[in-house]
Amino acid sequence: MRTNQADQVFSRTMRTHARSSRQQTRPSSAGLSASKRNASRPRMPSTSGYMVAAGVTAAALFFILWWMLHGSADDAPWLPAGLAASVVMLVAAAARQVVMRRAWTRYILEQGGREPSLKSSAQHKSSISTSAKTDVHYAALRTVQKRSAEADATVDKPDAHLEAYHVCRDYLGSTEEALRNGGLGAESRVSVRSGRERVRSLQKHHLLAWASISARTITQDAQRRVLVSDKIETAQRALEVIQAALKIYPEERELVDSNAAIEEFITSVKISHWVELAERAAFKGHFRRAIDRYRDALFYATRGGLSDETQRETVERIGREIEILRARVKLTKLSDRKSSSNATSRATAREGEEAID
Numbered sequence: 001m002r003t004n005q006a007d008q009v010f011s012r013t014m015r016t017h018a019r020s021s022r023q024q025t026r027p028s029s030a031g032l033s034a035s036k037r038n039a040s041r042p043r044m045p046s047t048s049g050y051m052v053a054a055g056v057t058a059a060a061l062f063f064i065l066w067w068m069l070h071g072s073a074d075d076a077p078w079l080p081a082g083l084a085a086s087v088v089m090l091v092a093a094a095a096r097q098v099v100m101r102r103a104w105t106r107y108i109l110e111q112g113g114r115e116p117s118l119k120s121s122a123q124h125k126s127s128i129s130t131s132a133k134t135d136v137h138y139a140a141l142r143t144v145q146k147r148s149a150e151a152d153a154t155v156d157k158p159d160a161h162l163e164a165y166h167v168c169r170d171y172l173g174s175t176e177e178a179l180r181n182g183g184l185g186a187e188s189r190v191s192v193r194s195g196r197e198r199v200r201s202l203q204k205h206h207l208l209a210w211a212s213i214s215a216r217t218i219t220q221d222a223q224r225r226v227l228v229s230d231k232i233e234t235a236q237r238a239l240e241v242i243q244a245a246l247k248i249y250p251e252e253r254e255l256v257d258s259n260a261a262i263e264e265f266i267t268s269v270k271i272s273h274w275v276e277l278a279e280r281a282a283f284k285g286h287f288r289r290a291i292d293r294y295r296d297a298l299f300y301a302t303r304g305g306l307s308d309e310t311q312r313e314t315v316e317r318i319g320r321e322i323e324i325l326r327a328r329v330k331l332t333k334l335s336d337r338k339s340s341s342n343a344t345s346r347a348t349a350r351e352g353e354e355a356i357d
Contacts, residue, residue, distance in 0.1 A: 057088060058085040062085035066081040148205075158209070162207075207245055214241045215238040215242050219235060232270070242259045275297045278293030294321055298319075
């Protein structure tokens with residue numbers, strides 16, 4: 001479970017001032033508020049937890065198969081059991097990146113609309129002075145800036161930017177709760193609002209960086225795939241990342257352009273697939289089949305996903321190929337008719353010669 005450092009600083013300050021004040025709170029109330037605070041925090045996806053679960057599953061499968069084969073008087077029950085457990089671990093390791101990326105995407109979609117808040121009792125709020133709240137604000141702001149700098153120092157690690165985005169979001173939720181409850185002086189409120197503006201820009205920066213790096217990495221992976229289905233499935237994951245960010249910043253031009261670029265890539269893969277099948281059929285002389293394949297490619301070209309200029313050029317090129325194939329079909333029919341007519345004439349001539357003879 002991820003604990004925000006800004007929340008830790010804020011909680012430590014509140015506990016220190018609560019002990020120094022004369023107002024005493026009951027342990028049961030403190031425990032209840034702590035449990036509620038922990039329950040309100042969402043559980044973040046964990047790679048280590050995923051691999052531990054895969055290891056436990058593989059171990060359980062090993063012992064179950066070993067017990068079953070040992071009961072059936074198998075000479076080496078550990079061999080197939082170990083092979084099955086190894087396959088489970090290999091599949092889990094291969095799918096780890098896909099599973100964790102989808103888990104992070106679901107985490108953003110589910111948590112994007114929630115507003116985290118720093119929950120404390122009324123006794124704690126009343127015991128904290130304005131200067132202490134200001135110190136907490138500066139400490140939390142320094143934590144956010146430090147985490148942001150660490151994320152920017154990484155080159156191709158989107159998870160660091162996603163973590164920085166969550167730190168910024170937690171800070172904005174905490175400061176909004178403090179501003180709404182009051183208790184801050186005029187200067188402190190101005191300082192908090194100024195810090196919120198800086199953190200809000202950092203939040204947007206890190207989410208865009210996460211979406212850009214993740215989508216670029218997944219798209220490059222899709223381009224290296226051989227099968228058309230693998231290309232499309234991998235590109236769809238990149239599209240899910242961009243659309244998750246679009247739910248938070250729907251009018252961000254960079255995200256809109258990235259979404260359009262990935263959709264164009266998926267559409268171009270489908271069109272290229274059907275065009276290649278059409279060219280193969282035409283090379284083998286199956287002109288009608290080639291026309292049908294070109295029509296399939298034309299179907300995807302006109303459904304959207306391509307830019308206006310690219311769509312127009314693609315439709316015109318496919319239309320020309322279809323017209324060429326139709327002309328070849330007509331020529332083939334004429335040639336067949338002539339061949340049939342010549343064969344009939346030759347057959348008639350031979351029959352006449354035979355009759356004369």
